[in-house]
Amino acid sequence: MIGVAGLGKSGISAATLLLKNNEAVVLFDSNKELNKEEILAKFDKAYHKNIDIILGELKKSDLEDMSYLVISPGIDLETDFVQVLKENNIPIWSEIELGFKYAKGGLIAITGTNGKTTTTSLVGEIMSKFAKSSFTVGNIGIPYTDIADKTDEDSVTVLETSSFQLETIIDFRPNISAILNITPDHLNRHHTMENYIKVKEDISKNQTEDDFCILNYEDEALREFADRVKAKVVFFSSKRKLENGFYLDKDIIMQSKDGVAKEILDTKKLNILGRHNYENVMAAIAISSSYGVPIDSIVNSCYAFHAVEHRIEFVKEVNGVRYYNDSKGTNPDAAIQAVLAMPAATYIIAGGYDKGSEYDEWIESFGT
Incomplete structure (x- = not known):
C-alpha cells in the first residue's frame, strides 16, 4: 500500500501512476470537507477497489501497511501528519521521485x-x-x-x-x-x-x-x-x-x-x-x-524561441507605452532582472505576499 498526500494535480497524477502499476493507494488530505465521491470520480472506475481515502487526520493506525508516502510539493514538511510519518519511519517521496x-x-x-x-x-x-x-x-x-x-x-x-x-x-x-x-x-x-x-x-x-x-x-x-x-x-x-x-x-x-x-x-x-x-x-x-x-x-x-507567458511577456503598445507582463517575477531578484532588462524609463505595478525576502536591492534597482 502506498500513501499519497495532497489531492491537487500532483497528487492525483501520482496516485494514477501507482494504480496503473497495480498498487493499492491511500489518498490523504487534511481538508476534511472534501467530498470522497468527487475524489473517486477523478479516477477510472476500474481502480476504485484499490483506493482508500482518509480526510482530516492521519493516524498511526493508518500507516500499518504503508510502504512509503508520496507528498505533494505544496505541503510543508513541518505539518503534523508529516511528523507522524517520520515517527513511524514511513519514507516520504517527492512526486518527481515517483x-x-x-x-x-x-x-x-x-x-x-x-x-x-x-x-x-x-x-x-x-x-x-x-x-x-x-x-x-x-x-x-x-x-x-x-x-x-x-x-x-x-x-x-x-x-x-x-x-x-x-x-x-x-x-x-x-x-x-x-x-x-x-x-x-x-x-x-x-x-x-x-x-x-x-x-x-x-x-x-x-x-x-x-x-x-x-x-x-x-x-x-x-x-x-x-x-x-x-x-x-x-x-x-x-x-x-x-x-x-x-x-x-x-x-x-x-x-x-x-x-x-x-x-x-x-x-x-x-x-x-x-x-x-x-x-x-x-x-x-x-x-x-x-x-x-x-x-x-x-x-x-x-x-x-519566444518569451514564456508571464515572463517579461510583451502585451501591447498603447499611446507609445509598451506594456510587459512579468507576473511570474515572484521574488526580488526576478523583479530586479526584469527592471534591468527594460530599455527605457519604466513604471512598475507590483504586489503579492511576503515570503520572508529582503526588498532593499529591489527598491534600489528603481533608480538604475
Missing part, C-alpha cells in the same frame, strides 16, 4: 530561484527537434508522473524542479542537472538561506562522473559547490570570460575549451530581453550540448 522510479530514457533536471521555466521551455524546444520522443514537465505545469509511463529508452524528459520537490528525493538522478542561480526565496518555508541552498544543491546528490551538472559561475555558492559535485561541471557566465564553459562577450555567447574560444550565438538575434535571459540561453546551450545535441540545431532553436 516519476523517476517509473520513467525510462534520459532525464534533464533544471532548478534555480529564477529562470527555470524559460530555460526548461527552451531546452524542451531543442530536445523536441533532437530526440525521437521528448517531454517537458515538472514545475512548469505538467506533473512528471503524468508522462512517466509514456517514456521509453529513446525518450528524453526535461524536468523543471522546485525546491519543494527536491526536499524529498531519494534515488532521483538526472543525466544532466542544472542550477541556474540561488537568491533568497521561499524563506518562509526553508527558514534560512543555508537550508534553501542545500535543497537546491541536492538535485545533483546522486549524480556520478558519468553525468553533467551545469552551474552559474557568477553565483558564489555555486562556484563553491562545484568542488563537491561528482558529475562533470560545465559553467556559464554573463560577466567574465571563462577558460572552459560558456560566457557572454558583449552581445555574443562564446564557448571556450582550454582557453580556445569560438562564437556560438548573437544575442541581438534573440526574441527575449535581458542579461538574465542570456544566462538562461547559455544554460540551455550548455545542457543541450552536454546531452549531445549539435550546436547548429541548438542555435536555430534559440533564435526561434
Whole structure:
C-alpha cells in the first residue's frame, strides 16, 4: 500500500501512476470537507477497489501497511501528519521521485530561484527537434508522473524542479542537472538561506562522473559547490570570460575549451530581453550540448524561441507605452532582472505576499 498526500494535480497524477502499476493507494488530505465521491470520480472506475481515502487526520493506525508516502510539493514538511510519518519511519517521496522510479530514457533536471521555466521551455524546444520522443514537465505545469509511463529508452524528459520537490528525493538522478542561480526565496518555508541552498544543491546528490551538472559561475555558492559535485561541471557566465564553459562577450555567447574560444550565438538575434535571459540561453546551450545535441540545431532553436507567458511577456503598445507582463517575477531578484532588462524609463505595478525576502536591492534597482 502506498500513501499519497495532497489531492491537487500532483497528487492525483501520482496516485494514477501507482494504480496503473497495480498498487493499492491511500489518498490523504487534511481538508476534511472534501467530498470522497468527487475524489473517486477523478479516477477510472476500474481502480476504485484499490483506493482508500482518509480526510482530516492521519493516524498511526493508518500507516500499518504503508510502504512509503508520496507528498505533494505544496505541503510543508513541518505539518503534523508529516511528523507522524517520520515517527513511524514511513519514507516520504517527492512526486518527481515517483516519476523517476517509473520513467525510462534520459532525464534533464533544471532548478534555480529564477529562470527555470524559460530555460526548461527552451531546452524542451531543442530536445523536441533532437530526440525521437521528448517531454517537458515538472514545475512548469505538467506533473512528471503524468508522462512517466509514456517514456521509453529513446525518450528524453526535461524536468523543471522546485525546491519543494527536491526536499524529498531519494534515488532521483538526472543525466544532466542544472542550477541556474540561488537568491533568497521561499524563506518562509526553508527558514534560512543555508537550508534553501542545500535543497537546491541536492538535485545533483546522486549524480556520478558519468553525468553533467551545469552551474552559474557568477553565483558564489555555486562556484563553491562545484568542488563537491561528482558529475562533470560545465559553467556559464554573463560577466567574465571563462577558460572552459560558456560566457557572454558583449552581445555574443562564446564557448571556450582550454582557453580556445569560438562564437556560438548573437544575442541581438534573440526574441527575449535581458542579461538574465542570456544566462538562461547559455544554460540551455550548455545542457543541450552536454546531452549531445549539435550546436547548429541548438542555435536555430534559440533564435526561434519566444518569451514564456508571464515572463517579461510583451502585451501591447498603447499611446507609445509598451506594456510587459512579468507576473511570474515572484521574488526580488526576478523583479530586479526584469527592471534591468527594460530599455527605457519604466513604471512598475507590483504586489503579492511576503515570503520572508529582503526588498532593499529591489527598491534600489528603481533608480538604475
